[in-house]
Structure formats: C-alpha cells, structure tokens
Amino acid sequence: xxxxxxxxxxxxxxxxxxxxxxxxLARKGHKIYPFHLGDMNIKTPENIIEAAKRAMDNxxxxxxxxxxxxxxxxxxxxxxxKARGLDLTLENVSVQPGGKPTIGKFIxxxxxxxxxxxxxxxxxxxxxxxxxxxxxxxxxYTFFETDTGFAIDFEGLxxxxxxxxxxxxxxxxxxxxxxxxxxxxxxxxxxxxxKHNLMVLSDEAYFDMIYEDKGTSITSLPGMFERSVILxxxxxxxxxxxxxxxxxxxxxxxxxxxSRLNVxxxxxxxxxxxxxxxxxxxxxxxxxxxxxEILKARRDVVCEMLNNIKGVHVHVPNCTxxxxxxxxxxxxxxxxxxxxxxxxxxxxxxxxxxxxxxxxGTPLPxxxxxxxxxxxxxxxxxxxxxxxxxxxxxIEGYGKE
Amino acid sequence: xxxxxxxxxxxxxxxxxxxxxxxxLARKGHKIYPFHLGDMNIKTPENIIEAAKRAMDNxxxxxxxxxxxxxxxxxxxxxxxKARGLDLTLENVSVQPGGKPTIGKFIxxxxxxxxxxxxxxxxxxxxxxxxxxxxxxxxxYTFFETDTGFAIDFEGLxxxxxxxxxxxxxxxxxxxxxxxxxxxxxxxxxxxxxKHNLMVLSDEAYFDMIYEDKGTSITSLPGMFERSVILxxxxxxxxxxxxxxxxxxxxxxxxxxxSRLNVxxxxxxxxxxxxxxxxxxxxxxxxxxxxxEILKARRDVVCEMLNNIKGVHVHVPNCTxxxxxxxxxxxxxxxxxxxxxxxxxxxxxxxxxxxxxxxxGTPLPxxxxxxxxxxxxxxxxxxxxxxxxxxxxxIEGYGKE
Numbered sequence: 173x174x175x176x177x178x179x180x181x182x183x184x185x186x187x188x189x190x191x192x193x194x195x196x197l198a199r200k201g202h203k204i205y206p207f208h209l210g211d212m213n214i215k216t217p218e219n220i221i222e223a224a225k226r227a228m229d230n231x232x233x234x235x236x237x238x239x240x241x242x243x244x245x246x247x248x249x250x251x252x253x254k255a256r257g258l259d260l261t262l263e264n265v266s267v268q269p270g271g272k273p274t275i276g277k278f279i280x281x282x283x284x285x286x287x288x289x290x291x292x293x294x295x296x297x298x299x300x301x302x303x304x305x306x307x308x309x310x311x312x313y314t315f316f317e318t319d320t321g322f323a324i325d326f327e328g329l330x331x332x333x334x335x336x337x338x339x340x341x342x343x344x345x346x347x348x349x350x351x352x353x354x355x356x357x358x359x360x361x362x363x364x365x366x367k368h369n370l371m372v373l374s375d376e377a378y379f380d381m382i383y384e385d386k387g388t389s390i391t392s393l394p395g396m397f398e399r400s401v402i403l404x405x406x407x408x409x410x411x412x413x414x415x416x417x418x419x420x421x422x423x424x425x426x427x428x429x430x431s432r433l434n435v436x437x438x439x440x441x442x443x444x445x446x447x448x449x450x451x452x453x454x455x456x457x458x459x460x461x462x463x464x465e466i467l468k469a470r471r472d473v474v475c476e477m478l479n480n481i482k483g484v485h486v487h488v489p490n491c492t493x494x495x496x497x498x499x500x501x502x503x504x505x506x507x508x509x510x511x512x513x514x515x516x517x518x519x520x521x522x523x524x525x526x527x528x529x530x531x532x533g534t535p536l537p538x539x540x541x542x543x544x545x546x547x548x549x550x551x552x553x554x555x556x557x558x559x560x561x562x563x564x565x566x567i568e569g570y571g572k573e
Numbered sequence: 574x575x576x577x578x579x580x581x582x583x584x585x586x587x588x589x590x591x592x593x594x595x596x597x598l599a600r601k602g603h604k605i606y607p608f609h610l611g612d613m614n615i616k617t618p619e620n621i622i623e624a625a626k627r628a629m630d631n632x633x634x635x636x637x638x639x640x641x642x643x644x645x646x647x648x649x650x651x652x653x654x655k656a657r658g659l660d661l662t663l664e665n666v667s668v669q670p671g672g673k674p675t676i677g678k679f680i681x682x683x684x685x686x687x688x689x690x691x692x693x694x695x696x697x698x699x700x701x702x703x704x705x706x707x708x709x710x711x712x713x714y715t716f717f718e719t720d721t722g723f724a725i726d727f728e729g730l731x732x733x734x735x736x737x738x739x740x741x742x743x744x745x746x747x748x749x750x751x752x753x754x755x756x757x758x759x760x761x762x763x764x765x766x767x768k769h770n771l772m773v774l775s776d777e778a779y780f781d782m783i784y785e786d787k788g789t790s791i792t793s794l795p796g797m798f799e800r801s802v803i804l805x806x807x808x809x810x811x812x813x814x815x816x817x818x819x820x821x822x823x824x825x826x827x828x829x830x831x832s833r834l835n836v837x838x839x840x841x842x843x844x845x846x847x848x849x850x851x852x853x854x855x856x857x858x859x860x861x862x863x864x865x866e867i868l869k870a871r872r873d874v875v876c877e878m879l880n881n882i883k884g885v886h887v888h889v890p891n892c893t894x895x896x897x898x899x900x901x902x903x904x905x906x907x908x909x910x911x912x913x914x915x916x917x918x919x920x921x922x923x924x925x926x927x928x929x930x931x932x933x934g935t936p937l938p939x940x941x942x943x944x945x946x947x948x949x950x951x952x953x954x955x956x957x958x959x960x961x962x963x964x965x966x967x968i969e970g971y972g973k974e
Binding site for chain 2 (some may be wrong): 173174175176177178179182183184188209211212213215216223224225228229231232233234235236239240269270272273276280282283284298301302305306359398411412413414415418423425426429432433435436438439440441442443444445466550
C-alpha cells in the first residue's frame with residue numbers, strides 16, 4: 173500500500189504509548205497509579221448531563237449549523253468575552269468538536285508551507301506535529317526554572333525570530349509545566365508579537381483551571397485580539413473531555429475561515445451537546461467549582477508527598493492539573509541517566525505511571541535537568557497517597573539492599 | 574489579515590446557501606417546503622437515545638481511545654462485515670466523528686499533490702473540494718440517464734484515466750441522483766480499479782437506505798477490499814445526522830493511518846455516543862425499519878406527484894432519499910434557460926425549496942438536460958402534498974395569465 177509522503181511528517185502524542193504500557197501491565201494484574209494522562213476521573217456535572225438528555229428528548233438529533241447553534245455561539249461570546257475583558261459577538265465564535273481541532277485549523281488558515289512557527293517546548297506535542305504536517309518549520313522556544321516555577325526564555329525566543337516567522341503558539345496555564353506568565357512576561361510577549369506581526373494561537377484549554385484568582389488572556393492586551401485565535405474547550409472546566417466540544421474564538425475573518433474547514437472536515441459539532449454546553453456556561457457553577465476543589469486537594473497532597481522524596485522537587489503551580497517534576501537528584505542518587513529508563517523502572521516496580529519531558533517535544537541542547545510530568549486529574553487522593561508512598565520507598569531505598 | 578494560499582483551493586457545500594435563503598424567507602413569514610437538505614425530521618430511535626443516557630449516567634464522559642472503544646469497533650466489524658460479506662476485525666475499523674471526516678482523511682493518506690482522483694459529477698461536492706485542497710487534480714466522471722435511472726458513463730471514465738490517476742471515489746446509492754450500480758456496472762468498475770491500481774473510497778453513506786433488497790459493496794468483489802476504504806456513517810440508517818458518528822473501514826494499514834490523523838485532528842469521537850452506537854447496531858431494528866418505511870411512503874408520494882407535473886420527470890429510485898428530477902420540459906415550457914433562475918422562482922413563488930444540478934459539481938460540456946434535486950428526508954407527507962400541489966399549479970399555469 174503506497175501512502176502519500178505527507179504522512180511521514182505527521183507526529184503524534186507519545187503519551188498514549190505510556191497509557192498502553194500501563195494498561196498492558198494492569199491486564200497482567202499489576203496495580204497501576206495513573207498519573208500519565210490528562211483525562212479526568214470526575215464525572216460531568218449533573219445539570220449538564222440533564223440538559224443533554226432534554227435536548228435529545230426534544231429531538232435535537234439533526235444537523236446543527238456548521239459554526240454552531242446561534243444560542244451557544246452567543247453564550248460563548250458572552251461568557252468567554254466577559255472572563256477576558258473582550259467585547260465579543262457570535263461572529264467571533266466557531267464551535268468545534270473539541271479543543272484540539274483549533275490547533276490544526278489555525279495552522280492551516282495562517283501558515284504557508286516553509287514559514288516558521290514558534291511553539292513552546294516542552295509543550296503539547298500536537299503543535300509541532302501540525303506545523304510539520306502542513307509544511308511549516310517549527311521553531312521551539314523554551315522555559316527556565318525559577319524560584320517559583322517556570323518562565324519563558326525570552327532571549328532564546330527573540331533570537332529565534334526571523335523575517336520568515338509567521339505565527340506564535342502560546343499556551344499560558346501550560347501543559348506540561350503548569351507555567352503561568354507574570355503580567356510583565358505576557359506584556360513582553362504581546363509586544364514581540366505585534367512588533368514582528370505574528371499571528372497568535374492562544375491555547376486557553378486551562379484558562380479556567382486556576383486555583384487562586386482568575387486568568388488573563390494575552391488576547392485582551394492592546395493590539396492582540398485582531399491577530400489571535402483562542403482555543404477554547406469545555407473539556408477541563410466542566411469535566412467534559414469525552415464529549416468533544418470546544419470553540420475557535422477570534423476576529424470574524426479568521427473564524428469564518430475556520431468554519432469553512434469545518435464544512436469540509438466534519439459538517440458540524442454534535443447538536444444536542446451544544447444545548448448541554450449552553451447549560452454549562454449559563455447554569456449553576458457548583459459543578460466546575462467542585463471540580464476545582466477536588467483537583468486542588470489532590471494537588472496539595474501530590475506536591476507535599478513529592479517534595480518529601482529525596483532528590484525530587486516540584487513547584488506548587490496555581491493552574492492546570494499537571495506537575496513538571498525535577499527528578500535530577502533522585503536519578504543521580506539512583507545512578508540512572510535516562511529519564512525514560514527511570515519512568516519504566518518506576519512503572520514496573522511501583523505501578524506509578526507518568527510521562528516525562530520526552531513526551532512533550534524533542535529535548536533541546538543544553539538541557540541538564542531531568543523532568544517527569546504528573547497529571548493528577550485521573551486519580552483519587554487515597555490512590556495518590558498509596559502510589560506516592562511506594563514511589564518514595566522505591567526511590568529512597570534503591571540500590572540499598 | 575493575511576491568509577494562507579491553500580484556503581483559496583478549499584470548496585464548500587453550496588446547498589447551505591439555499592438553506593440560508595429558505596430560512597430568510599421563512600423569517601419573513603413565507604411558508605417553506607424544505608426539499609433542499611439531506612437532514613432528517615425523524616427523531617433518533619428511542620433505544621439509541623436511552624443507551625446514550627445510560628452511558629452518560631455510567632460516567633462515560635472521559636476520553637475514548639482514538640480509534641474508538643473496542644466494543645464498538647468490534648460491533649461495527651461484525652455488522653458492516655456481515656452486511657457486505659467481508660471478514661472484518663476491529664483492526665479494520667477507525668471510529669470517526671461522522672461520515673464526512675473519512676473523505677478528507679482518505680485523500681490525505683493516499684493522494685500526493687499533483688495526482689489525479691476520479692470523482693462522480695454530479696456528486697457530493699466535498700470530494701472535489703478535498704482533492705483540490707490537498708493539491709490533487711479532480712477528474713470528474715459522469716452519468717447518463719437510462720430508461721430506469723442513471724448509469725456511469727464508462728467510455729468517458731476510461732478516457733479520463735491516466736498514468737497519474739491514483740484514486741477513484743465511488744458513491745453507490747448515490748447522492749444526488751439515487752443512482753445504483755447494476756451488478757455488471759460494479760464489476761466493470763472494480764476491474765478498472767484493479768487494472769489501473771487505483772485506491773478506492775467507497776462512500777457507503779446510503780448503503781442501508783435501500784427500499785427493496787439489500788446493498789452490495791464494491792469492496793466485496795475480488796481484489797477490492799485491499800485497495801478500498803469504506804465511508805460508514807450512523808447518520809442516515811439510524812436518523813443520527815446530528816450525533817456525528819461514523820467510521821473508516823478498510824485494510825489495517827490504511828485504518829491505522831487514518832487514526833493517526835484523528836490523534837492530531839480531534840483526539841477521539843464522543844465517548845457515550847459510541848455506547849449508543851453499539852445499541853444501534855446490536856439492539857432492536859424496529860427503529861431503522863420504521864425510518865425506511867416512512868421514507869418509502871414519502872418517496873412514493875413525491876415521485877407520483879412530480880411525474881404528474883407537465884414537463885417534469887423523475888425515476889423512482891430504490892435507494893437514498895434523494896430525487897434527481899428532469900425539469901427540461903417544464904423549463905422549456907416556461908421559457909426559462911437557467912436552472913438557478915428556475916429554482917429561485919419556485920422558491921419565492923411557491924415556497925418549494927430545493928437544490929439543483931449546480932450544487933453537485935461544475936456542469937460538464939455537452940449537458941443538455943436540466944435537473945433539480947429533492948431530498949424528502951426532512952418533510953412530512955402532508956407538507957409534501959401541499960407543496961407539490963403549489964408547484965404543479967405554478968409550473969403549469971406559468972405565463973398563462
């Protein structure tokens with residue numbers, strides 16, 4: 173079977189391989205502590221489920237308009253606009269079957285083959301995959317560890333900009349690091365985008381997963397909205413990962429182009445789920461508040477227990493449900509060089525399953541610290557405690573027999 | 574805003590423009606008889622809705638595996654395999670968020686830029702759009718009207734094949750014509766595909782919308798399955814157009830490539846809907862049988878009434894819910910040359926809303942007959958009668974005042 177060459181340029185999420193490894197071990201009877209995937213073991217709030225059921229009963233089972241039903245586009249414009257200080261109308265909104273579809277569609281509408289796109293590394297691996305697939309040149313920018321978390325390496329970022337740079341992908345409240353821009357960092361980034369006339373994908377998948385205070389969108393800074401597309405998703409805030417609903421939000425002209433792709437790719441997003449999404453945005457906020465509360469309790473337990481393991485250090489992030497954990501010391505103490513070897517050893521010997529820096533982009537020259545990534549969205553506190561006790565015991569006792 | 578040039582090559586479904594025109598008239602208080610869109614005004618069978626509700630209650634609200642949940646892939650392999658005489662396993666199945674996603678994904682995995690793809694014209698407009706968008710050359714093949722329906726113009730098709738032809742798109746039980754291949758026609762087409770080593774997209778969206786007897790898939794002919802991808806959808810058989818669920822079915826190697834695209838494009842299809850789809854395939858067939866019964870009754874009324882209008886002729890197709898209606902005589906009697914003018918006149922003067930040959934590809938040299946397309950999936954018998962009485966009166970009385 174002769175495949176088209178473009179398929180060679182397509183990447184993937186290697187985190188799914190870890191998921192498969194863990195599942196295979198589980199089938200053999202091993203106890204697994206799943207910290208590897210950003211899925212949620214929290215059920216969607218009941219009011220949203222009930223709204224979906226009502227919509228089905230009301231016969232909302234036929235096609236919806238390609239950019240989404242008017243009432244949902246209106247609700248998204250109001251809610252997302254209000255949270256970001258943007259004055260949006262439904263013409264700024266194209267409903268999507270998830271958050272992810274906005275990544276490839278943004279690349280398609282703005283990036284010519286051969287043009288450069290700046291993207292975060294470590295970062296969500298689909299950015300690089302879609303840039304390469306559509307013939308662009310992915311140019312990574314990275315982060316350095318500070319006393320309190322992670323900050324963008326601006327010197328490196330600036331050096332990477334060329335006359336051929338067309339777009340920048342920005343994922344504040346970041347996966348995998350839980351990084352959050354300071355006001356100054358976001359401002360500096362915005363000024364850079366304006367100066368170099370870059371189009372911006374603002375991946376705001378975790379904009380509402382903030383434990384103290386509220387989020388800020390780079391699209392609300394002067395001169396930014398007109399050059400940006402926001403990736404919005406219902407997945408995390410409302411524990412709706414498996415529902416597949418999100419939106420591309422931006423200037424009317426960009427949003428219309430994105431909807432043109434939807435006409436060709438998927439016709440429309442599910443009809444009755446769009447009605448459930450209206451309830452999500454306009455109904456009781458008890459559900460999302462409870463989700464944040466559960467996640468915060470987990471975060472506190474995981475961070476405290478991890479920081480109590482010798483040679484392991486993690487900042488306590490104020491956002492996302494990810495932890496980017498420095499295990500340089502622990503690996504050194506254990507005499508392990510390779511973070512993948514560390515991951516596999518822990519998985520097989522303790523059942524604690526996680527991804528590493530490797531699953532979030534190609535390591536860059538000069539990286540000396542070793543990181544693993546935990547997601548605590550899919551595991552309860554009692555299992556967290558049990559797993560991390562085993563992890564501590566194994567790491568601290570390694571080679572001591 | 575500077576858009577990427579590839580967007581200029583992207584087509585659309587112009588039928589949506591008719592839909593918008595009709596909706597605008599309806600808002601002004603005009604009575605509309607909607608024959609323009611292939612949506613269904615029949616609700617999804619209750620057992621499927623109940624299964625979706627149960628799955629939501631059971632917490633199937635998190636991510637599903639990218640190619641679909643195992644039980645659904647297995648159920649599709651069994652059901653679709655049995656109906657086509659194919660021996661399938663779940664490795665032959667990649668669940669998709671609708672039928673449409675398989676079109677673009679088939680083109681992406683097989684067609685190099687510059688290669689030629691044969692596609693039906695009149696036909697579903699997304700074929701041509703996706704061929705062009707991914708840099709290929711769409712080469713139309715057409716049909717001629719016979720005593721009983723429509724047949725592929727084989728002489729034209731053969732002349733169009735070149736050493737650069739890579740794929741053929743085949744839509745038996747065809748939209749917009751309701752065309753159905755004879756055994757001989759399908760065999761000849763299969764032999765041609767094998768002889769010229771073409772990869773085949775078998776769009777089987779209407780495979781189960783057959784009123785007498787059962788369908789045949791070209792993929793069941795010798796030497797064909799290994800070069801084919803079947804577009805399967807739950808949309809029509811189960812009145813699930815707005816649910817957005819389907820599958821790409823084919824050789825393991827092709828299906829794996831399609832799932833790689835899904836990892837990048839949409840992560841997965843909705844989780845709880847996949848459970849509802851298992852019920853659709855394995856539960857009571859009362860629902861789909863009832864749907865066919867309703868549609869058949871409509872077909873009989875529409876065809877009889879249309880054939881009773883002077884200068885209008887339609888074959889009674891055994892499949893789909895579309896009619897490709899020859900209005901050459903009526904237009905001649907009315908002194909109208911342009912089928913779009915005819916469409917707009919009827920829409921404004923009678924409220925009968927339909928699409929024309931123009932919405933299904935660029936007219937080809939030598940076309941002398943004028944056709945309009947009716948979908949009877951979205952309108953009840955009483956409304957059909959009322960609308961077509963007005964249509965008859967208007968056409969036959971035109972210019973007689």
